[in-house]
Amino acid sequence: MAESEPYVVHPIGVVRSSLRTPADAPNQAFECAPQARLELDAAVADGLHRIEPGDELVVLTWLHLADRGVLLTHPTGNPDIPLTGVFRTRSPDRPNPIGVHRVTVTAVEGLHLHVGALEAIDGTPIIDLKVAMRESREA
């Protein structure tokens, strides 16, 4: 069913992490991000069917602390890198602040998925999960 824009995103869960503020968070998971827990809402429980430890998932988050008015930034906050359009960066500040994170499921407990390294801070809304593709060309 087609809808009219603008489109409305309803969170499906929340990230639980020892990362409490953006200043705590590494720019990317491979920079020593901690393990985390994805707490999904009961309303979407069926959507988790067949997820199991070892699965690689793409987690989409709503970066709720982002500044949606930013279009130019110094990548990684380094002023020595020239101003760059946000669409050529991974900055959280952008018109639609959606985070894309690849994680490995380490345990499943009902509506809670325990996952490996994730750079999102505690309380970040989860808006989608997808299976990761096996090939390295994956987005």
Next chain:
Amino acid sequence: MAESEPYVVHPIGVVRSSLRTPADAPNQAFECAPQARLELDAAVADGLHRIEPGDELVVLTWLHLADRGVLLTHPTGNPDIPLTGVFRTRSPDRPNPIGVHRVTVTAVEGLHLHVGALEAIDGTPIIDLKVAMRESREA
């Protein structure tokens, strides 16, 4: 600046493609998807600064024809595969129907980015672009 949920997504552009209907579209770009053109809105022009041919981008789309009420599906539409939660699939039908696509920029003409294989159909709203990460672990 934090916002209250639900969150509102404003499209930043649109996909132009020879794929006209979902029936035309392959499930994934590597299944022979055609080249496409990303037409961005003038309001976000600054966000494209420094994007150039050869860049690898992650394109987020709003899958505007999706059924947001689906939580269980047969992956790839194959009834021989057991019913699976949509969060363990790449099905467009899901509560927040956001597509994640990796593309290579082949040419830049003002607000138009020409890109390689993309499985989204003509008219699909674009909601974000990000630089792809160089490592294969990328989401």
